[in-house]
Amino acid sequence: MNIDEHLKTEQVIKGLAISPGISTGRAYVLVKSEENNFARKLNYEEISDEIDRFYHALDNAKKKVVEMKENLNENLDMETLQIFDAQSALLTDPLFIGEIVDNIKLKRVNAEYSIKVTANNWKIKLSKIRNLYISERANDIYEAAHLIIDGLAELGSGEDFCLLDPVIIVAEFLTLTDLARLDKEKVLGFVISRSGYTSHAAIVARSLNIPAVSMVTDAHNRIKSSDLLILDGLRGYCIFTPSDKIRKIYEEEYELFQHRLKLLDKLNECKPISKDGVKIGIQANIEIVEELPLVKKYNAEGIGLFRTEFLVDTSAAFPTEKKQFNYYRKVLSANENLPVTVRTFDVGGDKMINEIELRKEDNPFLGWRAIRFQLANESLLRIQLKAALKANCSGNLSILIPMITNIDEIKRIKDILKDLEKELIDAGVELQKYRFGIMIEIPSAVLLADKMAKYVDFFSVGTNDLIQYTLAVDRGNEKVSYLYSGLEPSVLKILKLLADNVENKDVEVSVCGEMASNPIEFIVLLILGMRIFSMVPWKIPVIKKLISSMELKNIADHLPLILELESSLDVREYIVNSFKDELSSIKDFVF
């Protein structure tokens, strides 16, 4: 009898398996307090408590500034230290504090909202001042405001996140902030009501090897804290108050999965070198600092894609230079010999400055996002690039720009970089070497790659978006997602065009999209001549094993043949038949 048969007599919800693994444990239902960024109307009786809460958080914020200053004292120049003094001055500013408290009292809103509104008003006021020395510092207000908001978050939900025993977290959805706050050691799994395979929660769960099931309808309402659950992240099952019989079965399933993980560790010992000695570059995509140990564990030769959206998603305001600097520094200094590719913010304008009301776009994927937004708000781009350049203390930084459409954009960014370099050198900062590259994800960039090559050190092919834009398919739209495939003949052709366009050009090409970690698609990329790949850390062992079972010297011989094929199914079939042995070496590990 297979598992599905046994489950007929159990209470099961079928969801979407978003991170593999098996776990059994008590549920912990995460009741989300009011979303910090939104206004909550207070009852009259709540007002004085809310004001106390604010002052408490304010005190903590002040202490934090003093602490930060003391901790950094020895390593920082006078100018930076004075920024801390300015922060202290803002946190004791009678007007600022007075207005926040007035807002809480008179408008009867929560402290977080009141702080945001007040900070925003002052920011607008200051940014209008013609003295650049003042208007450019308008963002400092935000930094100060954030220290208090962070303080409130710690007060408000501190106990929610203090997990004593290992539990299965049940929530409607999880933001990156939630994930950052959870003690991951104590998390046995995630059951989420909504969040797709590519959500942050899914990415984090997979990279930390925590089983997760999503799309469990109404999970946070149906499950009660301390209910016993079995979570099957392989098949997407969430089993309530399981019988002893099914628990026993799942104990075996668990052992089996652990065994597979051990085998996976064994695969990790493979070198990314083919049977005939061709070396393939394997790097890691990471999203959060917690993934750094995985980069090491899987012997990635670098971080081919360090996404920075975390900083935007977890802040109510645009992250300051200092905040970004600290974050990048952490990753860049984790291993000085490890190249780190920092990609500038790849999100829509709405996420970038959510304090400004932006018109909702009809067509966001073709709209104002990533570098388009940042070039329109050049000061924000400058802050990010400056933070990255400053954090580059050992010369292992690569800067990667997403959503490049044309050559003008590249030229503008290079001018900005030149400008920043000069500014930093004038300020006495010792600049280290760095590389500059762009994402190839819009078909126009493929068409212009031969010309773009002379402006950049490297191209990073973002296959997910390149497929989406080539096929005009939103893969998140279930009605058309069947059209989405990296094996589409048109996708193969566009990748071939890219390869032709960069031939004999002095530019490195790597692939950082999901095609790089899908074994069949990975083989196609090898056939197309790609030799450097970046992928989520946990997929690295399987890909390394695949490489070590392949012969690569003549693999390009397949190219004319696959380019003749007329459908993605034909391409799949061709690869599966031509690389039967190679693919069978990893068949147990494709989950």
Add this chain to the structure above:
Amino acid sequence: MNERMFTVMNQHGLHLRPATEFVKLTSVFKGEVLLVKDDIEVNAKSILGLLSLGIESGARVKIRLSGIDEEKFFEQLEEFFAKEE
């Protein structure tokens, strides 16, 4: 209450850094410190109030004090405003 005019000598005006210094100074004063520029009066212990005036180099500002040791404090202010950076 006592008042006196000063000229801001800082070459970039009263921007974040000098304003921080200024607030450090005024917050020690026991009493009220007001700064007036172009008929707008702000609490001189508030860095945001000061910054919002956008005080440029060479600007004339009036300081109003009411508290303890006003004369001594004016001298300190004199010294502060005379600094060019």
